[in-house]
Amino acid sequence: MSIISARHITKSFTGHTALDDVSVEIPQGSVYGLLGPNGAGKTTLIRVINRITIPDKGEILFNGKPIRQQDIYRIGYLPEERGLYKKMKVGEHAVFLARLKGLSRHEALVRLKGWFTRLGIEQWWDKRVEELSKGMAQKIQFIVTVIHEPELLIFDEPFSGFDPINANLLKQEILQLRDRGATVIFSTHNMASVEEICDHITLINKSHNILSGRVDEIRRRYGGNIFTAQFRGEEEKLRRATASLCEVMECEHDALSGITAAKLHIARTEDVRHCIAAVNEAVELRSFAEAMPSMNDIFIRAVNGTLQQ
């Protein structure tokens, strides 16, 4: 079941098209990565999902039904560019934002106090926002994004500007929210950050959805039967032993440890077992694994692929 179905979304602004017939299915309970270079249209898609921007064409379904204004209260959105009123007290500000998300004053107070205690920031309650450091402000923004316990969380470039400690904290909190049943959408141009936590992704480039699916499937699809073998021994021996089974793409010898890493392309899946056996015979095998291409590699290949079409 998809919590969000974006169907054939098209949105153009004066002068350029931000989204061109983009469809995305976001399964319930997933951590969904929305990837693409800057200016690809990710933020516009998020704004369309949030009902901030009205699409020219297409529709958004929320839990199978066209999204309504009330559904917004079931979404938590942390925008890429985020700010707070500098002159307000932290606690007062958090209550204000929480109430805008539909909580009663009492409910907001109870939940916020809980979060503040959990993150060990109770002493900030009466400080002014302008006294907070950037990282502190980010914590507050994160809390108010999730305070109304939304079913769907949308983070636009969440790690940009977060220091590594806060980024890690954020990651942990996000995974916990997922474990409690929330769906999370990430938008980022930083591919590496996605690999660890996303289970589904969509690649957006130049207003188009160029690749969608489960991360492991996509990797396999783009993996192309490449394996790495780490061994101790002579490279020549390995080449001779596996000549009929696979092609050795590259070999790297680490003089310090004496271990060589070889990248092998095994054309037929049934040859993998034989290949392992052959390598094992020829050299002292340390490890043999399928080489997963990085998201970055996949992204570049996908973009090039669309360019060729």
Added chain:
Amino acid sequence: MKNIGLIVMREFKERVYKKSFIITTILMPLMMVLLSVAPTLIMMFAKGEERNITVIDHSGVIASQLTSDEEVAFTLSEDGDLQEALKRSLADENFGVLYIGRSIIENPSDIQLYTNASSSAIVEEKIADMVEGAIERERLKAYNLENLQEILDEVKADVNLSIYRNDDDALASSSSLFAGIVGMILGFVLYFFLVIYGSIVMSSIIEEKNSRILEVLVSTVRPFEMMMGKILGVALVAATQILVWGVLLIVMSGVVLPAVMPAELVANIEAVQGGADLTAMAASGIDTEMVTDLASLLDTAYITRIVVLLLLFMVGGFLLYAAMYAAVGASVDEAQDAQQLTTPITVPIILAFIVTTLVMNDPNSSVVFWFSMIPFTSPIVMMARIPSGIPAWEIVTSLVLLYATFVVMVWLAGKVYRVGIFMHGKKPTLKELYRWMKY
């Protein structure tokens, strides 16, 4: 709707709890009082030093009629030689020399004032007045009529016009001059509020846009709600300020002024308020004009009426202008960029302010009437007209037009706002704003 309420309250709290708001709200009336008394005070303390003027009178009749006072002292020159007198006057550092020609009675221009330093308008006027009186008396003397001066004094009449209105319940209304002055003050207060509070809306939207708080709010609050919340919040602040001032004024007129004024004056005022016969009062030597003016100033009902209307026009005018200022604020990144876009907003305000000066001459002229109906100028101009006593239908029509225009303007501004708040780094032109409206 709940969201608008939350935003209004936040705006209101942020501004009203500020020290500067409390200070200006309380200090402003004091400043106003000071400003209105200041000219009198300055006149009292800054009296010019005595000016010595040597008089050379070849006619022989004028000099004796020039009377010295604490500002000007006249000394008659014995020899009547101008050159000599000038030289001496310079040496003594006197003000100058007044030379009166032989034929001054026939030719009133035969008179010159030589000054050693820069002249003074007050002194010049004083001399001209005195010489004029002297010449007139001399000319009358030439007719050789007995007791002419006494006859003239007896004939002299000082008209004290008491004004009543037919269409009003009030028996005596204040003089037009008084109404005109009150109108000017009200017009100015409105002008001041529209410009100051309008730009507060604009700059705070620019600030929100730059601090990216809008991006955080926009997911749960619709842009239109955000804009309305901001406008209404600031309007509430302005209304609070007017209300505080209004209450201060009512207390002043109802309690403080009667307490400090002479008992006799208060009795007269009460008589006027009670519907006493002004003609009879005037006959008994009371300055009825002043008494009626004071009577309306002390009439709590009159002041309350004005304060209520002021609130209505101020809120209406503010909402209209704030919507425009909000649209401009949403479409620029920095206050400096707003200059070009605010011109179409400030022109009608300034125009309205200029028209208020015409109200004093005739509060019912057609120019003034139309400017008090057209929504963009109506708050300021109508407010200036109201103290003169305007038919209720005119006020109601003007208010309806004003609030209707506000609804249309807010709808247009909302469209600009919605697009504008996400536009960064590019300064839009008026043409682009128009395109955003059609979006």
